[in-house]
Amino acid sequence: MVPVKPRLMKRKYNSHHLLQTLLFVFCLLGGMNTAFSQPGNSKVSRTITDKILRDLTLRIPDFKLITKYSAAVKPDGSWPDIDYSSKAFTVWPPEEHLIRLQTLIKAYVTKGSICYADEKVFKDISNALQYWYSSNPKSDNWWFNQISTPQSIGESLIMMRYGDKKIDKELQGKLIERMKQGDPEKWTGANKTDISQHFFYRALLTEDDALLSYSLKEFFSPVNLVYKKEGLQYDNSYMQHGLQLYVGGYGTVFINGVFKVASYLSGTPYALGADKVALLSKFLKDTYLKTLRGQYADFNVMGRGISRPNVLDMTSVKSQLLVVKVVDPNNSTEWDNAIARINGLEAPSYKVTKTHNQYFSSDYTLHTRPPYSFNVRMASKRTIRCETGNNENLLGRYLSNGATNIQLSGGEYYNIMPIWEWDKIPGITSRDYVTDKIETLSWGEPGTNEFAGGVSDGIYGASGYMLNFDNLRAKKAWFFFDTEIVCLGTDIKSDEPEHVTTTINQCWLKGDTESSLDNNQIAKDKTITHSEKSNVWFLHDNVGYYFPKGGDIKLSTDVQKGEWYRINNSYSKKEITGNVFKLWLDHGSKPQNAEYAYIVLPGVKSAKEMKKFKANELEIIANNPTMQAVYHKPLDMLQVVFYEAGSITVASTAIKVDKPCILMIKNFNGKRVISIADPLYKEKTATLTLTNTNKEITELKVDFPQNEYAGSSVDVK
Numbered sequence: 001m002v003p004v005k006p007r008l009m010k011r012k013y014n015s016h017h018l019l020q021t022l023l024f025v026f027c028l029l030g031g032m033n034t035a036f037s038q039p040g041n042s043k044v045s046r047t048i049t050d051k052i053l054r055d056l057t058l059r060i061p062d063f064k065l066i067t068k069y070s071a072a073v074k075p076d077g078s079w080p081d082i083d084y085s086s087k088a089f090t091v092w093p094p095e096e097h098l099i100r101l102q103t104l105i106k107a108y109v110t111k112g113s114i115c116y117a118d119e120k121v122f123k124d125i126s127n128a129l130q131y132w133y134s135s136n137p138k139s140d141n142w143w144f145n146q147i148s149t150p151q152s153i154g155e156s157l158i159m160m161r162y163g164d165k166k167i168d169k170e171l172q173g174k175l176i177e178r179m180k181q182g183d184p185e186k187w188t189g190a191n192k193t194d195i196s197q198h199f200f201y202r203a204l205l206t207e208d209d210a211l212l213s214y215s216l217k218e219f220f221s222p223v224n225l226v227y228k229k230e231g232l233q234y235d236n237s238y239m240q241h242g243l244q245l246y247v248g249g250y251g252t253v254f255i256n257g258v259f260k261v262a263s264y265l266s267g268t269p270y271a272l273g274a275d276k277v278a279l280l281s282k283f284l285k286d287t288y289l290k291t292l293r294g295q296y297a298d299f300n301v302m303g304r305g306i307s308r309p310n311v312l313d314m315t316s317v318k319s320q321l322l323v324v325k326v327v328d329p330n331n332s333t334e335w336d337n338a339i340a341r342i343n344g345l346e347a348p349s350y351k352v353t354k355t356h357n358q359y360f361s362s363d364y365t366l367h368t369r370p371p372y373s374f375n376v377r378m379a380s381k382r383t384i385r386c387e388t389g390n391n392e393n394l395l396g397r398y399l400s401n402g403a404t405n406i407q408l409s410g411g412e413y414y415n416i417m418p419i420w421e422w423d424k425i426p427g428i429t430s431r432d433y434v435t436d437k438i439e440t441l442s443w444g445e446p447g448t449n450e451f452a453g454g455v456s457d458g459i460y461g462a463s464g465y466m467l468n469f470d471n472l473r474a475k476k477a478w479f480f481f482d483t484e485i486v487c488l489g490t491d492i493k494s495d496e497p498e499h500v501t502t503t504i505n506q507c508w509l510k511g512d513t514e515s516s517l518d519n520n521q522i523a524k525d526k527t528i529t530h531s532e533k534s535n536v537w538f539l540h541d542n543v544g545y546y547f548p549k550g551g552d553i554k555l556s557t558d559v560q561k562g563e564w565y566r567i568n569n570s571y572s573k574k575e576i577t578g579n580v581f582k583l584w585l586d587h588g589s590k591p592q593n594a595e596y597a598y599i600v601l602p603g604v605k606s607a608k609e610m611k612k613f614k615a616n617e618l619e620i621i622a623n624n625p626t627m628q629a630v631y632h633k634p635l636d637m638l639q640v641v642f643y644e645a646g647s648i649t650v651a652s653t654a655i656k657v658d659k660p661c662i663l664m665i666k667n668f669n670g671k672r673v674i675s676i677a678d679p680l681y682k683e684k685t686a687t688l689t690l691t692n693t694n695k696e697i698t699e700l701k702v703d704f705p706q707n708e709y710a711g712s713s714v715d716v717k
């Protein structure tokens with residue numbers, strides 16, 4: 001595991017707009033038509049820097065901005081309003097100098113710009129570069145010193161190569177020398193590609209073939225599957241900051257950076273190999289894009305970025321996909337479909353297929369159907385819980401307690417985070433504190449339980465999680481079908497004074513809330529408590545929630561208040577308010593063997609439809625400390641989470657297992673198809689014994705996948 005140091009995640013792709021990228025792609029395609037013969041060293045560099053230049057100068061900076069910066073810059077090349085002595089950690093003022101410098105350079109080198117080849121602007125640029133070199137500002141955050149600054153200087157110098165007048169050779173040389181920051185070999189994942197990127201720029205500036213090969217080797221080395229390390233995983237997920245789920249956030253930085261540089265190299269001898277392109281496309285297509293619903297991402301995959309404004313809005317992905325199309329045109333249909341969903345030209349359901357993915361490396365479950373996504377975040381001793389760091393995601397302590405992301409339209413949780421009650425994150429079981437508890441440990445806490453995993457055949461599946469965190473234990477399981485997700489909890493135990501709660505959902509209130517409790521709609525701004533023995537339902541924003549065994553159910557549709565600062569100290573203290581639909585079960589104080597059962601029905605459009613739901617078609621066969629099981633009658637499908645070796649009888653057939661496992665039997669009453677997984681990641685084999693009514697015994701031997709594929713599902717023949 002990489003040493004945990006403070007680092008900062010930046011989302012550079014936001015600066016790209018669709019039109020820019022369209023232009024860029026057009027240029028790239030045009031560029032590829034140019035005959036490429038006998039590439040000499042400088043010619044290859046030139047071909048690549050041509051593309052970098054086009055990418056960086058797609059949009060001429062605003063004229064007002066250029067004149068403002070040019071007028072304000074002092075003769076020594078500094079700006080009076082920038083605090084160059086600041087060493088600030090997250091928002092570092094001297095970075096503004098480099099941004100302004102690039103603005104002036106773009107204006108100076110771009111034909112058609114009013115400042116193209118302008119003498120005064122050239123002088124400003126030279127002075128600003130000189131000032132930067134002489135004053136050498138430094139942040140306390142290594143990310144600025146070793147990544148952001150050398151990258152920015154590299155881009156500036158590359159662009160200036162295309163200027164009417166060139167930067168003084170000596171100054172250039174000194175700045176290039178100063179770019180030697182960081183060591184890509186010491187890093188993994190997105191940080192590695194980020195450092196390699198300025199090595200790549202330096203290689204182009206110095207026309208150093210060996211450095212170019214080295215930087216690209218390092219740059220693309222994270223495009224490989226890794227086991228028990230940060231980076232792209234065997235389960236097709238992405239982890240960073242230890243073995244921590246980061247499909248969004250760092251995963252975004254990684255995939256964008258890699259595809260961007262790959263697009264620069266297309267048509268040159270350095271073009272990315274087909275095997276690496278295939279790995280990237282698989283991650284993008286089968287994982288990354290599946291974490292999006294319409295234009296919005298699953299909050300589970302963002303890491304500490306969940307605490308930043310607008311982070312779930314993934315509109316910028318569509319322009320990235322245009323870059324991807326240059327590198328991997330074979331999957332253009334996939335990329336086009338995703339673009340259509342993201343930009344809203346098509347519904348969020350457009351070309352969405354039925355899939356179920358169990359991420360056995362990162363403890364994450366992703367279940368998609370055309371009408372919805374339902375994803376679960378778990379943790380184990382094999383993974384790191386969602387982190388806090390740099391005073392970001394201060395309240396994200398319980399995100400890995402089995403958070404469920406339920407999206408239909410996509411925007412259900414968009415920017416709700418400042419006003420969330422953070423021990424009632426959707427799906428989790430937690431102690432219910434009066435005041436949300438701040439996480440004091442930075443950079444992620446390892447999970448404390450062994451049992452976490454799921455069975456999957458790619459379309460259906462079940463997940464089981466033995467939660468053990470914050471002096472609270474619970475066995476939580478999810479059973480995924482087409483129109484229903486059955487959520488069971490059992491063995492819920494705590495000796496702490498707080499009540500323990502399981503939250504069904506906490507999303508923006510949208511429209512009316514209806515319920516079986518009375519025939520009237522539940523008023524806005526209301527909190528209700530209801531204890532009923534059985535068959536209670538609620539309907540809100542096209543999602544039905546059914547409680548077959550009732551429970552101590554609480555619903556609030558009230559106004560909640562908060563500010564971004566409360567969860568992320570880099571953002572505003574301005575108060576935000578909004579009505580929230582919050583539905584939870586109260587297990588009381590010091591529960592010793594509490595349980596719950598609820599069924600989520602995404603896509604129910606009316607109370608009339610809700611009343612037609614046949615709960616008896618979903619048979620909850622077991623929900624006890626040894627096992628949790630659901631039989632779906634119409635699908636003829638059985639799913640069982642065995643926490644111990646044991647047996648269960650369904651439709652006169654006894655199923656016995658000699659190891660803890662998670663099991664799914666499709667076509668139960670016909671020609672059975674059995675899938676099984678080991679949620680403890682330690683067994684080599686298991687024996688499955690089926691005994692039918694006539695006492696006929698079938699014994700099936702299971703060989704569990706090992707090492708890189710431990711925890712993954714296997715079909716039993």
Ligand code: CA
Binds near residue numbers: 423432433
């Ligand atoms: Ca609370």
